[in-house]
Amino acid sequence: MGYHLNFTLIWRNFDKLAYGLVTSLELAIFSIALGIAIGLSLAVIYVGGGRVSRSLIGMYVEFVRNVPLLLLVYLVFYGLPTAIDVAYDATTSFVATLSVYSGAYLVEVFRSGLDAVPRGLIDAGKAIGLNPFQRLVHVRIPAMLRITLPALSNTFISLFKDTSVASVIAVPELTYGAQWINFNTFRIVEIYLVVTAMYLFAGYSILLGLRRVERWYGVER
């Protein structure tokens, strides 16, 4: 075997990977923020809504959860602009896709979280004279967020990994940076060793950080 590992070319182009990692994190953060907004509002509508809104939300959740992310990414980036008159760049399109994708998972998380808020808390809110809307904003949602924190951080980690799919529509994130360096230097083994290490390091750092937040803010059990 005449293959010698040579990392010099990787370090020379390391800025591509560093920016890529930052972009991956940005994609994940924007998507989870939008996903939380989608998930939270739909969960509130689901819990308080009628049959029609429930089945519509159910359809959205089932559709998104049962279709490959890759297909959704293609559908939004290549498919939608042919039908409706919109133009967006790859990054916007991917963030939109991933938000809708994570929103579908988070609706379920928040819905079961709202169900898990202890009855006594809501009754206590009633007792001090809060109206239903105030109970929702000041009692149920804060309590629900603390309950769902572990599920939220798991969703965030898996979103961070899912950002690698953005490379197929040329969003300059970590996997795309890896492919770029590979096409230009052909040091494919080295590049994937480095990128794997970066994904693992970033992923587990986020995990540790979020676990700390959970201990500090989450519900003791």
Added chain:
Amino acid sequence: MIYALPFLLKGFVTSLEVSAIVVATSLIIGAFMGLGVAFGPTPIRLICRLFSDFVRGIPILVLLFIVFYGLPIIGLNFSPFLAAIFALSVFKTAQVIENVRGSIGSISRGQMDAAKAIGLNFPARLLYVIAPQAMRRFLPPWINGVTDAVKGSALVSLLGVNDLMNSIQQVIGRTYDPLPLYILGAAIYFLINYGLSSLSRSLELRFAYIRE
């Protein structure tokens, strides 16, 4: 689009093949490694733990590229189809390990002790006491995870395997009309996965009576 249907059907069959092989392989290997995590001696437990944490820490897409482009230097020269199956199996095995570990962990220690007390040896304890109870906890999340394998199988198109996703792309390359084909593809994936997740839900309901 009508003319493309037989072609898409071929891709669909490939997708199913990939998913089925991946699910079967990962179930067998994952079950053993899961048992290794639950009951194995420390070194085996550590190795299985490391494997699972490593695989679950990197994106499937990166895993696919590592297997297809990276492994040839240690002499493992896979065809795209085999590389896809290998990478997805590794990914799915890690999930199965967690499913197995979780379902065994949910059984109270007393069961194991009681089985020991009536003199069963380890395989018998596993087979007659632990497995029947753990199965109920294992099946729903595992079947749900099968949908991940089907969804993950769409990524193998990026290695050039002619699966459903790839045949859709090829048809679009000729018709330049992406939307209907993507919607058709989404519908097909949806039908498979929705069937699987409904099965998982109904099993969960059937087993819902078990509450300690």
